[in-house]
Structure formats: structure tokens, C-alpha cells
Amino acid sequence: MDIEEFRKAGYQAIDRICDYYASLQNRPVVSQVQPGYLVDALPxxxxxxxxxxxxxxxxxxxxIIPACSLEGILGDLYSSSVSNPGFNWLSSPACTELEQVVMDWCAKLIGLGDHFLNRNGIGGGVIQEQTTASEACIVVCVAARARYVRENPDAKLEDLVIYTTTQTHSLGVKAGLVLGLEVRALPVKPEYEYGLRGDALRQALKEDHARGKRPFVFIGTVGTTSSGAVDNLEEIGQVLKEHPCIWLHVDSAWAGVAMACPEYREYGKLDAINKYAESYGTNFHKWGLVNFDASMLWVKSRRNLTDALDVTPEFLRTKQHDAGLVVDYRNWHLGLGRRFRSLKVWFVLRRYGVEGFRKHIREGVALNEHFASLVRASPDFELVTTPSLALSVFRLKLPSGVVLKEQETTLSALNDLNRAFHTRISAESDKIFLTQTMLNNTFCMRFAVGAQRTKREHVDQAWQLIQASARTAREDWLAKRTRA
Amino acid sequence: MDIEEFRKAGYQAIDRICDYYASLQNRPVVSQVQPGYLVDALPxxxxxxxxxxxxxxxxxxxxIIPACSLEGILGDLYSSSVSNPGFNWLSSPACTELEQVVMDWCAKLIGLGDHFLNRNGIGGGVIQEQTTASEACIVVCVAARARYVRENPDAKLEDLVIYTTTQTHSLGVKAGLVLGLEVRALPVKPEYEYGLRGDALRQALKEDHARGKRPFVFIGTVGTTSSGAVDNLEEIGQVLKEHPCIWLHVDSAWAGVAMACPEYREYGKLDAINKYAESYGTNFHKWGLVNFDASMLWVKSRRNLTDALDVTPEFLRTKQHDAGLVVDYRNWHLGLGRRFRSLKVWFVLRRYGVEGFRKHIREGVALNEHFASLVRASPDFELVTTPSLALSVFRLKLPSGVVLKEQETTLSALNDLNRAFHTRISAESDKIFLTQTMLNNTFCMRFAVGAQRTKREHVDQAWQLIQASARTAREDWLAKRTRA
Structure with a gap:
């Protein structure tokens, strides 16, 4: 392909992306294809x-045709025009330095303390090479393990334990699988909105130390995937002060960007994060206007990463690295090379400004408040937890007058009804896709707002669809019980 | 940004990429900036x-401005227009299925056996989420460890050993760091062109088993980064037949694409790979016309990956997954989400065809043969190893009549001269960038051909620059010795 052919094909690609975005509103939200459709269609x-x-x-x-901010697409386009292996500073200085700058911008945007800034030379932020928070979690566990073993040379790998809660994203379990280490998921309670309290952590530590186990990292969450739960990081930080070998990582993959708005920082436990966390992660590609992917990790001490991960073979040595002048980000994550991901974040933050970014976040929260008010006003539905930022977790209530069958509990009947509703809405509408979750054995549905183009009318339409599906699902469910 | 603004900015981006490619020939190959240039230039x-x-x-x-095939850029542009988290088949069926098809295409292109094809339902190929072969190596070690521990439940993590050779890419050491496991680099010999022989492996196994260690994976290489060395996989396969618990992974990150040409398959030990390897990895973004990144991994048994890595939380369960109908690639690698990387590979393979792809590979090898013939004909330079496909490793010879100083050996003098040359050519020319390597204490330079736009005239120009730098570097080096 020569340059003029590329120009023609490039304009065509831009035009087709425009057509696609213009038609988005009328497309189904869930893919309508059957497994194997493409495998069969291609040679x-x-x-x-x-x-x-x-x-x-x-x-x-x-x-293929299958949404994100258009600025991000432009960032990716420019990014892929640049041959940029990113092995080290020398092979891609712009990639390295723009990332240092942009990660500081993002840290300031969401209120992280100065000790997390690249500018201070001790801590710093990096866009992980993995697309998701899973890599950040593995990297953190590797660094935490290396620090722990350095400080406790007699520790055996078999005794190390990664702490999560039952609400932590599967990234915790995956880190355990990858590293071959035990994972203990601490139980949380509905009365604390599924966030972990300090006492539960203290109790677990006591039990594990008594049986010779060595917890070395706790993965806390601000805004769980299931229900937007927030661990009580102030209490947890206080407990961990007595155990300085245990690394506190805070995963805020989804909710972190909300801290751009000062009014959500208390809810997001920003003070405790700045006071106690060794590391903090959030994804700008979820609710932060950047197209997939931009998974970010900040640490208080970059040495903890490089001590655990530095590998510099002869063919990657450069005079700048040897002189300690530059950051070679490859030693901050699992892979060797890296894409130029900071470019799209830079484009988005400049095109929106802090002002525009905050406006976007506030709109998401306001739309979810609107949704939650519809649920609260409904006789048929209820919220399972207090809405968290832009996420509501809800379910159908049992119809009045339902008589429980033998061996049935209110919870099992509720779950049965809600599963029936979820199956129906998934099957009958291509306009809405509700993901389910289990909260301590309670089956519920999740409603999350985050896309840039979502408006109040879309929430209202979604609510109409939910109500319509619920009516027929409930009737069928009741009829089936009567027949049985 | 609305759609019309995006169209305007998109056309502009395409035009600027065209301008950039048109000007490539006249740009320096190494960045001319100083550390901190960008950090200082931005707010x-x-x-x-x-x-x-x-x-x-x-x-x-x-x-930022700082090369790859233009088809790949278009692939990335289309890819980033698609919101595509790729958590599971349902969230992105096209992403999953195109990858299944394209990985089979690539397997066939490079001659991998049918047992590595997705189509057979047992083995299969996946584009790793990490940008480089490092993740593939970690994934393989995790799967190999899980299999080993399943078969040897008494094994302690402290006793497990990852086998590499001294020529294996740093990905081996990094996998050890990440997993907290011991890595043993087996020594290789110049007389076997730095490839590992079966006897050396047998000897190491004997030693390690005697001291209670448990090697569980051997990472062999076809085409090392340093010198393009090829391990003797036929002999290694024979040795490992006696140790079925040890997983044979073959890393061919750079050289794998050359197997597209039948005439290089014997050199690349394709038969032994198909006969003995549990897994095989190559990167199409190096020499395979695809822009960064496309790191591919094939396994004989996908169960070995999913047994080690499957995590399916409630909110990611789908009826297609539960029914076993679809591949959920997240369980084939470390991360959770994934980019739509198969798109650019699909574009490149279609636009070039097998024919065009082979032509590109053959041109690279022919250009390197041309370079090697220039080195062989020169009185001043020598090849350190036999050229491997598109890579030559060479160095300056000692000028005739040089008298060794006290404590100096021929090797140390040669290394000193070549380091002086390398420093000079790196400093005085922005038109060439030679990476160095160490082969068993021998300092050498690497010359690799692989870019789509490299022509014979570029090799000749590079050779002129190398000769000119060598003349002055040698004169200065001799003058300094006389003065000293």
C-alpha cells in the first residue's frame, strides 16, 4: 500500500466511523449473532x-461492526501511526515522557497526594500494559511479595496470603492463580453496604497469624463492580499501621475518575487513600471518556516496582538508563514493550478540560440518581443497596400475596423471580443489556451510567423497557407457580 | 466533539500520517531529544x-512525532472505533471469532501442525494481551506450573525451576521474578552457534534432580534476540520425552514469521516444534508487517490454560459460556479485557496474501545476505556468528600489528575497540542505530532487516556509515593506546 492508497483508505475509515456513530442510537446493545457466525463466514x-x-x-x-469518545479514537489513530516499541526511554522518549506528564495530570485531577506524582521522583504513575486492572493487581502483588520476602527472609511462598473481600473483583483470585499463592476473601456485611470494616480485617489477621500464615497484601476497593461498595479504608489503614509489612492496594477501577469532582472525594475515601495506600489503581476507559484501554496504577515508591521487576539485558542498556536519568517503564509492569496509550488520555483531558471532565462525571451521577428515584417510586421494584455514584443495584419485589412453597424462603423465591425476569429481558429486548450480580446470595440487576452520550431520555426508555418486561415476567412466573 | 468535528480532525490525522511517512527517509533513526524535554515542555x-x-x-x-505497514494503522483505526472490552464472547463476538480464525490463518501460514489450530477444539491460538512475548512466557509458566503441581502434589514452590539458556530473552528471568520461582540459564557454546544441545539439558536435569530441584518448564528459542541462535529442539525434544512433566515452550518472537517460507522451516526446527512443543509463541509485529503489537501464543491443549487461569465471576457468566459453546479468551491470558488486535492482522494478511507475505520475508533475508557478504569481503570486519535469517552479528577485527598490553587479552582488546566504535557511531550519526549484544563475553553489534520499506540502497548506505565510523574510531583508539 502506498501513501496515496492509504490516504484514500484512511478517509474511508473516518467516514465509516462517522456513519457508525451516527447510527448508534438505532443499533441493538447486545450482539445478535450466534456462536460460530464468523468462524463459519471466513475462509x-x-x-x-x-x-x-x-x-x-x-x-x-x-x-465485524459492532462506543467511547471520538477524541480517544483520534489518539489511538495517531498512536498507531508511530512505531513505538517503548522498550526504554531511548526507543520512545515521547511515549515515556508524555506518560509521566499525563499520569501526573490524572493524579491531580482525581486528588491523589503529591507522593504519587512522577514529578517527585520517588513515587509515580504508569499506564499498565494490560488492558485491565488485573495486571495492576498482579504487579502490586509481585512488588508486595518481593518487599515482604526481603523484610521476612524466612517466609515460605506456601504461607503467603493475598487478602481481598468477597466483593473484590475477580482480579484478586486471578492474581492468586497466576502467582500460585493463597487468596482469602474476607466476608462483608449488607448492613455496611458490602464494604469491609476494620474489625473484620483485625480478626482475620489474628486467625491467620495463629495458623502460621502470612498475609502480605490487602486489596481494598472503592466502588466494587457488583454494587459500588466502598471498603472502610480509614479503619483498614489504622489496622494495617500495626502491620507495616502488609501492602495496602486500593482498586478503584471504575469509581476512581469520580474523584475528579471534589464533592465525591469523601465518599471515595480519598483522605485514607492518600494517608495509607502504597498503591492505587483506576481505569480511565470505564467512565473517564478515554476509549479502551487506559488502566492506571500509582505507587508511593517506584523502587518497590523496579526492585521486583527490573530486567535490563545488554541489548536494552542505554547511557540514559545507566545514568539514572530516565524512567524505563518496562520495569514498572509485566511486559517489555508498551503502546503509546498516554496520547489518547492527553487528547481527552485537553479537549474536555477539568471542567468538561467534571461535568461528564456529574451527569453520570445525576442520571443514576434519576434512575434510583424511579425505582424508589415504583411499587414493584426495590434498590438492594444505596446507589453508589453512577451505579444502582435493584431487583423485583415479590408480588403481594405470594405464598411460599415448601422448602422455599423469601430469598429463594425472590431470586427465582428475578432470574426469570433477567432471562426474559435478556431474550426479548435488543435495546437493553442488564448484567446480573450476586450479593451474599441475593440475585440482583445492575444499572450503570457512564457513556458520554447517555441522556435522561435514554434512562427513561430503559425504565419503560424494564417495567414492561417485569410485568410479563411476573405474570408468567405466577402462572407457572399456580400450575405447579 | 460532534461527528462532523471528528470527520475533520480524522481527515487531518490521516493527512498528517501521510506527511510523516513521506518524510521518513529524511528523519533521524534515533530520537534527538534530551531526557526531560517533554516533561519540561508541558504544563x-x-x-x-x-x-x-x-x-x-x-x-x-x-x-511527539517521532514505522510499520499502513494496513496495520488502518486496522488499529477501525479497532479503536469499536467499543470492545472483550471480557467474554457475548460482549464482543466478532473480536473473539475473528481472533480464532486469524490465529488459525497465522498457524497455517507458518506451518504449525493441526493440533495447534482453534478449529480442532483442543489446542488453539490467542493474541496475548500484553504487547510482547513476556506475557506469553508468564502465561506458559503459570500453566506449566499448574500442570506440574497437579501431577506432583508434593512439589514445593521453592523447588520449582524454570529452564532457559543464557541466550534466552530476558522474558525468562522476568517470568521467574513475577512468579517468584528460580530460573536456571543453561550455558551454550559458540561452536554450536549458541544453540542448546540435548546433552547439556540432560546434564542439568541430572544435577537438579540430584539436589531435589524440580525443573517444570524449558523455554527454548528459535532465533534469539542476541544472535538469532536456534536451540536444537530435536535433541531437546528427545531428552524431554523421558520427562513428560516438563513443558516445552518454544519462543520464536522474532524468527517465527520466517516459517511462512517453506525453505526456512528446517532451519527453524518446525518439525521438532510440531512434534514436541506444548506451546509456541511468535510476534507478528516484529518482522510480520503488523504494527505494534501482535504477540501470539499457540498451545496443544487449551485446557492447560483454562485450568490454570479460569475465573468467571457471576457478572461475567453468559449462557454461551455456561453451555461451553464459545471461547472466552480472558481465560487464556493474564488480563480480563482485551483489545481487538486480530483486526490488523486480518487486514495485513488479506492485503498481502501468503504470496506477498513470503516475498517480504525473503527480501529481508536477501538484504541481510547482502549485508553479510559486505562484512565477509571487508578486511576490517568479521561476522561473529553465521547470519541467521535477517540478522547478522559482527564486529571490528583488531588492526594488524596491534601489540597487546599487560593484562590485556585478544578478547578484551577486541571488546575495547568495538565498544569505542559503538559509542562513536551512536554519537555521530543520526542515520543509523546499531544495538549491541554480549555473546559469552564477546561484545558485538547487531544488524537486522525487517521493515517493509528497507531496500538494498539502505543497506549499502548503512554499510558506508559503518565503514566511515570504523575508520575514525580505529584511528582514535590506536592513537590513545600509543599515547597511554
Whole structure:
């Protein structure tokens, strides 16, 4: 492909993306295809001879077409035009330095303390090479383990334990699987909105120390995936002060960007994070206007990362690295090379400004408050937890007058009804996709606002669909019980 | 940004990429900036108010600009227009299925056996979420460890050992750091071109088993980064047949794409890979026309990955997954979400065809043969190893009549001269960037061909620059010795 062919195909790509965005409103939110549709539609082997780019672009339109801010797409476009392995500063100085700057911008945007800034030379932030918070969690556990073993040379890997809560994202379990270490999920209670309290942590530590186990990292969460729960990081920080070997990591993959607005910082436990956390992670690609992916990690001490992960073979040595002048981000994460991800974050933060970014977050919270008020006003539905920022967890109530069957509890009947409702709405509408969750054995549905183009009318439409599906689902469920 | 603003900014981006590619020939190959240039040029905090996109694009041009196939850029552009978290099949069926198809295409292109194809339902291929072969190596070690511990429940993590050779890429050491496991680098010999022989492996196993250690994975290489060395996988496979608990992984990050040409398959030990390897990895973003990144991993048994890595929380359960109908690639790698990387590979393979892809590989090898013939014909330079595909490793010879100083050996003098040469050519020319390497204490330079736009004239120009730098470097080096 020569440059003029690329220009033509590039304009065409831009036009098609425009057409796609213009048509978004009318597209189904869930894919309508059956497993194997694409495997069957494509040849089993690559073509022997070269194909025309028009044909290829048509197939994209026909077979692939499947939303984020348009600024982010431009960032990715510029990013992929740059051959940029990012092994070290020298191979990609702009990639390294823009990331240092942008990570400081993001830290300031969400109110992180100065000790997390790259500018201070001790702590710092990095966009993880993995697309999601899972890598950040593995990296943190590796650094925490290395620090722990340094300080406790007699510790055996078999005795180390990663602490999470039962509400922690599966990234905790995955880190355990990857590292071959035990994971203990501490139980949380509905009366504390599924956030962990200090006492529960203290009790677990006592038990584990008594059986010779060595918890070395606690993964706290601000805004769990299931219900937006927030661990009580002030209490947890106080408990961990007595155990300085245990690393406190705070995962705020979804909710972290909300801290851009000062009014949500208390809810998000920002003070405790700044006071107690060794590391903090959030994803700007969830609710932060940046297209997939931009998973960010900040640490109080970059040495903890490089001590655990530094590998510098001869062919990657440079005079700048040897002189300690530059950051070689490869030693801050699992991989070696890296994409130029800071570019799209830079584009988004400049195009929106702090003002525009906050406006976007506030709109998400306001729309969710609107949704929650609809649920509260409804005789048929109830909120399972207090709405958290832009997320509501809700369920259908049992119809009045329902008589429990033998061996049935109110909870099991509720779960049965809500599963029936969820199956129905998933099957009958291509306009809404509600994900389910289990909160201590309670089946519930999640409603989250975050996309830039979501308006009040969309929430109202969603509510209409939910109500309509609920009516028929409830009738069918009741009829089935009567027949049985 | 509305759709029409995006269209304008998108056309502008395409035009600027065209301008950039048109000017590539005249740009320095190494960045000319000093550490901190960008950190100093940018504000410390994000802008409060939104900025105009023209201003942002101008800053990209001015501050960032710094190559790959143009088809790959288009693939990435389409890819980032698609909101595609890729958590599971349902959230992104096209992403999953295109990857299944394209990985089979790539497997067939490079001659991998049918047992590595997704189509067979037992083995299969996946594009790793990490940008580089490092993740593939970690994933393989995790799967190999899980299998080993399943089969040897008494094994302690402290006794497990990852086997590499001294020539294995640093990904081996990094996997050990990440997993907290011992790594043993087996020594290789110049007379076998730095490839490992079966006897050396057998000897190491004997020693380690005698001291109670448990090697559980051997990472072999076809085409090392340093010198393109190839481990003797036929002999290694024979040795490992006696130790079925040890997993054979073959890393061919750079050289794997060359197997697209049947004439290089014997050199690349394809038969032994197909006969003995549990897993095989290569990167299409190095020499395979795909822009960064596309790091691929194939396994004989996908169960070994999912048994080690499957985490399916409630909110990610889907009826297709529960029914076993679909591949959920998140359980084949470390992260949870994934980018739509198969798109650019699909574009490249279709636009080039097998024919065009082979032509590109053959041109790289031919250009390197040309370079090697220039080195062989030169009285001043020598090849350190036999050229491997598109890579030559060479060094300056000692000028005739040089008298060794006290405590100096021929090797130390040679290393000293070559370091002086390397420092000079790195400093005085912005048109060439030679990476160094150490082969068993021998300092050498690497010359690799792989970019799509490299022509014979570029190799000749590089050789002129190398000769000119060598002349002055040698004169200075001799003069300094005389003065000393």
C-alpha cells in the first residue's frame, strides 16, 4: 500500500466511523449473532494472493461492526501511526515522557497526594500494559511479595496470603492463580453496604497469624463492580499501621475518575487513600471518556516496582538508563514493550478540560440518581443497596400475596423471580443489556451510567423497557407457580 | 466533539500520517531529544478549560512525532472505533471469532501442525494481551506450573525451576521474578552457534534432580534476540520425552514469521516444534508487517490454560459460556479485557496474501545476505556468528600489528575497540542505530532487516556509515593506546 492508497483508505475509515456513530442510537446493545457466525463466514486459511482494501473494508462493515469518545479514537489513530516499541526511554522518549506528564495530570485531577506524582521522583504513575486492572493487581502483588520476602527472609511462598473481600473483583483470585499463592476473601456485611470494616480485617489477621500464615497484601476497593461498595479504608489503614509489612492496594477501577469532582472525594475515601495506600489503581476507559484501554496504577515508591521487576539485558542498556536519568517503564509492569496509550488520555483531558471532565462525571451521577428515584417510586421494584455514584443495584419485589412453597424462603423465591425476569429481558429486548450480580446470595440487576452520550431520555426508555418486561415476567412466573 | 468535528480532525490525522511517512527517509533513526524535554515542555496540571483540537494536533506534530505497514494503522483505526472490552464472547463476538480464525490463518501460514489450530477444539491460538512475548512466557509458566503441581502434589514452590539458556530473552528471568520461582540459564557454546544441545539439558536435569530441584518448564528459542541462535529442539525434544512433566515452550518472537517460507522451516526446527512443543509463541509485529503489537501464543491443549487461569465471576457468566459453546479468551491470558488486535492482522494478511507475505520475508533475508557478504569481503570486519535469517552479528577485527598490553587479552582488546566504535557511531550519526549484544563475553553489534520499506540502497548506505565510523574510531583508539 502506498501513501496515496492509504490516504484514500484512511478517509474511508473516518467516514465509516462517522456513519457508525451516527447510527448508534438505532443499533441493538447486545450482539445478535450466534456462536460460530464468523468462524463459519471466513475462509479457513489466509488468501494466497493480495486482496483489494475496499473489499477488506466492506467485510469489516458487513461482518465485524459492532462506543467511547471520538477524541480517544483520534489518539489511538495517531498512536498507531508511530512505531513505538517503548522498550526504554531511548526507543520512545515521547511515549515515556508524555506518560509521566499525563499520569501526573490524572493524579491531580482525581486528588491523589503529591507522593504519587512522577514529578517527585520517588513515587509515580504508569499506564499498565494490560488492558485491565488485573495486571495492576498482579504487579502490586509481585512488588508486595518481593518487599515482604526481603523484610521476612524466612517466609515460605506456601504461607503467603493475598487478602481481598468477597466483593473484590475477580482480579484478586486471578492474581492468586497466576502467582500460585493463597487468596482469602474476607466476608462483608449488607448492613455496611458490602464494604469491609476494620474489625473484620483485625480478626482475620489474628486467625491467620495463629495458623502460621502470612498475609502480605490487602486489596481494598472503592466502588466494587457488583454494587459500588466502598471498603472502610480509614479503619483498614489504622489496622494495617500495626502491620507495616502488609501492602495496602486500593482498586478503584471504575469509581476512581469520580474523584475528579471534589464533592465525591469523601465518599471515595480519598483522605485514607492518600494517608495509607502504597498503591492505587483506576481505569480511565470505564467512565473517564478515554476509549479502551487506559488502566492506571500509582505507587508511593517506584523502587518497590523496579526492585521486583527490573530486567535490563545488554541489548536494552542505554547511557540514559545507566545514568539514572530516565524512567524505563518496562520495569514498572509485566511486559517489555508498551503502546503509546498516554496520547489518547492527553487528547481527552485537553479537549474536555477539568471542567468538561467534571461535568461528564456529574451527569453520570445525576442520571443514576434519576434512575434510583424511579425505582424508589415504583411499587414493584426495590434498590438492594444505596446507589453508589453512577451505579444502582435493584431487583423485583415479590408480588403481594405470594405464598411460599415448601422448602422455599423469601430469598429463594425472590431470586427465582428475578432470574426469570433477567432471562426474559435478556431474550426479548435488543435495546437493553442488564448484567446480573450476586450479593451474599441475593440475585440482583445492575444499572450503570457512564457513556458520554447517555441522556435522561435514554434512562427513561430503559425504565419503560424494564417495567414492561417485569410485568410479563411476573405474570408468567405466577402462572407457572399456580400450575405447579 | 460532534461527528462532523471528528470527520475533520480524522481527515487531518490521516493527512498528517501521510506527511510523516513521506518524510521518513529524511528523519533521524534515533530520537534527538534530551531526557526531560517533554516533561519540561508541558504544563504540570491538566487544562481547566477545553482546548481546540487543532491546537492539540499541532502539539502532537511539534512535540511527539517521532514505522510499520499502513494496513496495520488502518486496522488499529477501525479497532479503536469499536467499543470492545472483550471480557467474554457475548460482549464482543466478532473480536473473539475473528481472533480464532486469524490465529488459525497465522498457524497455517507458518506451518504449525493441526493440533495447534482453534478449529480442532483442543489446542488453539490467542493474541496475548500484553504487547510482547513476556506475557506469553508468564502465561506458559503459570500453566506449566499448574500442570506440574497437579501431577506432583508434593512439589514445593521453592523447588520449582524454570529452564532457559543464557541466550534466552530476558522474558525468562522476568517470568521467574513475577512468579517468584528460580530460573536456571543453561550455558551454550559458540561452536554450536549458541544453540542448546540435548546433552547439556540432560546434564542439568541430572544435577537438579540430584539436589531435589524440580525443573517444570524449558523455554527454548528459535532465533534469539542476541544472535538469532536456534536451540536444537530435536535433541531437546528427545531428552524431554523421558520427562513428560516438563513443558516445552518454544519462543520464536522474532524468527517465527520466517516459517511462512517453506525453505526456512528446517532451519527453524518446525518439525521438532510440531512434534514436541506444548506451546509456541511468535510476534507478528516484529518482522510480520503488523504494527505494534501482535504477540501470539499457540498451545496443544487449551485446557492447560483454562485450568490454570479460569475465573468467571457471576457478572461475567453468559449462557454461551455456561453451555461451553464459545471461547472466552480472558481465560487464556493474564488480563480480563482485551483489545481487538486480530483486526490488523486480518487486514495485513488479506492485503498481502501468503504470496506477498513470503516475498517480504525473503527480501529481508536477501538484504541481510547482502549485508553479510559486505562484512565477509571487508578486511576490517568479521561476522561473529553465521547470519541467521535477517540478522547478522559482527564486529571490528583488531588492526594488524596491534601489540597487546599487560593484562590485556585478544578478547578484551577486541571488546575495547568495538565498544569505542559503538559509542562513536551512536554519537555521530543520526542515520543509523546499531544495538549491541554480549555473546559469552564477546561484545558485538547487531544488524537486522525487517521493515517493509528497507531496500538494498539502505543497506549499502548503512554499510558506508559503518565503514566511515570504523575508520575514525580505529584511528582514535590506536592513537590513545600509543599515547597511554
Amino acid at each position: 479457513a486459511s489466509p488468501p494466497e494472493q493480495a486482496e483489494d482494501f475496499d473489499t477488506i473494508a466492506d467485510d469489516f462493515q458487513k461482518l | 504540570a496540571s491538566p487544562p481547566e478549560q477545553a482546548e481546540d483540537f487543532d491546537t492539540i494536533a499541532d502539539d502532537f506534530q511539534k512535540l
